[in-house]
Amino acid sequence: MATLTELTPKLAPMEPVPFVVRSIRDELSDTFTLELDPPDGVFEFLPGQFTMLYVFGIGEVPISVSGDPAQPSTLVQTIRGVGAVTYALRQVRPGDVVGVRGPFGTEWPLAEADGHDIVFVAGGIGLAPLRPAIYSVLANRQRYGKVVLLYGARSPSDMLFTQELLEWGGRYDVDVLITVDNADRQWRGAVGVVTKLVRRAPFDPHDTVAMVCGPEVMMRFSAQELEGRGVPQHRIHLSMERNMKCGIGLCGHCQFGGRFVCWQGPVFSYDELAPLLLVKEV
């Protein structure tokens, strides 16, 4: 493994850069999307990367970029309010300023997927970190084989980006399969956990790159299902979530075994993680 010294031989950014809030849009009762204007007009990032998002005087948290990498003039991030900083982010108004450090971390393996089938498996808010990769793949649709999106939400009203799900599902060259844990009366789709969709999704397991994002249990079971269908471990990629205080390899919080999730991840291939994912409380 490369050491930090080799990989980041320069001083890492510690000060947040002010970005002006252009818009804030509610997605779900607890989830919203911020559109931010980068001070120098562009924010280049790779699908899968995250930023450290700062509210003046309140705190800073890791949030994945959820926007389109082909539109770097806006930084788009989708956030679920769960605590102090994410609630404070919900309170910002257009024209306010938030702090941004980054982008940090590893990307979804779009180059590796070139010429192969792609399966995206998303659980809950996990669709947000995958969306930049989905945009990229659809913008270069001819490069890939089959493209499948499996999405699981708690209930129909917890489904993120419904407009886009409809649009993608309506395309003849994309298969979108959706399931919910708890259906309501109007729901006509599948009920159950997203891992079940893996079994019936139309892709060639021996020629597929899988990208999985969601709660850790969901990712573990999805990876096992994918492996069960014959997708090799190194073709399965997961985005890990750990406590992060610095984002740049200095605070120690994000360690998962010997790996720093902030800079060696968050996207890892499953063969790197499989043994550790079976150990409790790593």
Added chain:
Amino acid sequence: MPETLVLDRSGLASILSELRARDYLLVGPTIQQEAIGYGPIDSLDDLPQGWTNVQSPGASHLERRDDERLFGYVVGPHSWKKYLMPNEVVIWRGERTDTGFETVPPEPAPAYALFGVRPCEVAAIAVQDAVFMPTDRVYRERREAAFIVAVNCTQAGANCFCTSMGTGPAVGEDAVFDIAFTEVDRNGTLAYLVEAGSDDGAAVLQTVVGAEPASDADLAMLESVLQEAAASVTKTMDTDGIHDLMLANLRNGYWEDVGGRCLACTNCTMVCPTCFCNTVEDTMTLDGTTAERTRKWDSCFSIDFSYIHGGPLRMTPEARYRQWLTHKLATWFDQYGTSGCVGCGRCITWCPVGIDLTAEVAALRRVDARQGLSVPLPEVMA
């Protein structure tokens, strides 16, 4: 081979005066709260002359020596990270402006001369250098400004195991320091055999009046003093294959045993000279115009350390002890190419229940899963 000089006490004192003249803040060993700690010093008179510290797992006390040595003790609860990676340091300030906010760097860090750095501590500083120097400007600023005066040990404490870790009792060939010396009894008077480890160190030594080159007899004595020091290290840790031993036993039921004894008090990580984990605190003045980010030491033993929405990932003390020991002795190699433990023994001395990592490693070896010996408590998730 750098030249070795012989200084008397006034020669050693003149190193301090020269460092002060060069605007360093002098810090060194002093007696604090009935232990040897590191703090500001003015002169050699501030050092714990004639004292030693007697240590055992979970205990340490001061005793009078029957001589007047300035360095007749081993490491106490402090380490030099309190100056190079302070427990509370503002890393930036933010001022509100018409268009949002602007960050300003904090005041420049002081230049410290660290006086009396033990060889295991020189090694520990190198370990933290590998963590912070490439990317962390806050650490880098302090580290680059610091002047290191190392002192070899002539007598080990009961919790020292530097010889197992290859870090002492004398500074090694590739150790990074400015000046290093050994306190010796030379025909009934204390003398200091000194060498420079850097150009800055050599320049400081140039200013010492009354320094004479060491004779062959002096060098032979130095050699035997350091050999005796090495022989006085009684604690050992078997590091053979230790990386794989740790990682092959993550699911060993052994961890429950040590977890049952560990209080998760964080002492071991606070006193450890290599532990680098930290957290940040964002605060704001009441009028909301100025914000600050303060960095503080943190510990993998604290329950919040691994908190994510839904709860801490390392709930049990055994999981936290396992994180600590496997990081020190295994994953540190993967991350930085070195051991995370330099064998200083602090975590043993300052553990309220006397947990001794060398004994824990030996215990784990006895139940090594690869020998089919693991304690049968599978930790596999369903």
